[in-house]
Amino acid sequence: MTIPIYSGQDGVKEGTKKLFEEEKSLVFTGLIGLFLAAIIAVFISFNGAAVSPEGNLKHAFSFNAAVGIYILSIAAILPFSTLNNRRRKRFRKLLIGSSFYSYTIETVQHFRGFNPRFSTKGSAADIIAGISFGVVSIILVTLSLWLTIHFFKKIHTERPLLLMGIRYALLSVMIAMAAGIWMSTLQSRYTGDSGNVMTLHGLGFHALQTLLLTGWLLEKAKVNEKTARLLLHAGSISWILSILLIGIQTALGKTVFELSLLPSFIIFLLFIWFVIAALSGWFYLKNKC
Template identity: 55%
Template sequence: MANSMKSGRHDTNEPVIKLFEGEKWLVVTSSIGFILAAGIAIYLFFQDPIILPEGNVKDAFSFNTAIGVFILSIAAILPFSQFRDRSRKMMRWLFIITALYAYAVETIQNFRGLNPRFSREGSVFDIIAGILFGVDSLVLVTLALLLTIQFFRLKAPVERPLLILGIRYALLSVFVANLGGVWMILLQDRFTGDAGNLIVLHGIGFHALQTLIVPGWFLERAQINEKLKKSLIHYGSIAWMLSIIVIGIQTGLGNTVFELSTFPILAIILLFIWLGTTIFAGWQFLKRVRKSTFLKQDRSL
């Protein structure tokens, strides 16, 4: 019983919750973003990205890719949220609807030569579409916040606790990224000061849904001390969180993060700490895989 509790399982006969379990439609929605991005990439191979007066098809490519990755990440972690069926279904479809609207506006408006958010050349219809895009973004922010609250409300024991720990840190990083997004909405621009670019903070913050969850997935399969596993997740995740806070400060000061000054150098050092813990986690995971493969081969002989 004690071993079962430590592993996060209530019953050894009870199936472990899996990534993406029951989230087919979120995966399909994320695939739409990748398909759009692939189509745009082909277009960019033959055509210039700028479409006058305001359109930039490269923005549509990067946006659709980013939303596709984000929705895929949500599909991966939503099964662990312990939402009731009705609440989980509502969350799922709100994510789907907001993502589909975002794909449509970002792609169509850029190909029409208009800024999808803050158009100065479009009609009243385009301005309304941009306002609704802002509302759509705020809905995504709210959904991510509700998901964060739900994961922090989970009480031990939980299924796959190391993965849950990584998810919690990742969602905190997403919260910081969303603050950057709200900042852009209020500014009606992505730039601050002479060279600050909020899209860097926004993008890096969201990538925590991959960078902080994967180490937990590695470590739950590694054969090392449980205390060390948790410490690695804490150290790596805290280093990541501090790095994006430092990036936010640098951006808020109106400076680019791509310069050799105090804050960017500190951010790089912190990211190297995160990278070191992730590489170690991956190495321990590979050791376990190699050992399992060797034992299977040995038995077959």
């Protein structure tokens, strides 16, 4: 599959590029995260997840898998950004360096039996490692914000639906990043009686797959442009609103999995996104046939 793009500071046409082109190093970095997650999953199946005194290999598994998927998603969309070659190279190096550091700290510390972020049982070195992890997290937030700003600059492209999906997805990622800062401030993923910030954090990042998929399907389905835009806006806005409501429910210290009014409305909004995504898939398959 090829992607016609225009990039660079002046919006100069650079040609037609393939998906993930020039991003082999980012793809490799993402695959390393998935590989580490697979190894940890095998280890857990034989030895269990708990490592005394406070390590939990399930957290290492989910972290490495999530970061790996995130890096692969960024590798896919980076060719659409307005970053010129120099800035794109700098962005890539910082992202790869931060990712490998994060993989290392998350995995090694849990295997050693210590919380990589908020250890209460470790030595001074473990506490310093947790602080450095927080600094790296700020770098990742800054990189995501930088990329989001560039995607919202004026950009000429022959892929408006996919670009729209990317922009909505990055808005969701910003909310997820804010949730990460929230957890760092709390020094925990839990708030109130049963609120879990990690739910907000994780679901916010998954927009890089869900909203991009909807845009790609509608583009390939060759649906009437007005209809396609309406569907994409409706599905993406429903997703963003559901994320915001999850944030409110979490801030109240309540779980999103309880049977009450707010979680019910969250489910309704996610159902709207799901119906539109399924409809987009149906349009795509219909066009293929």
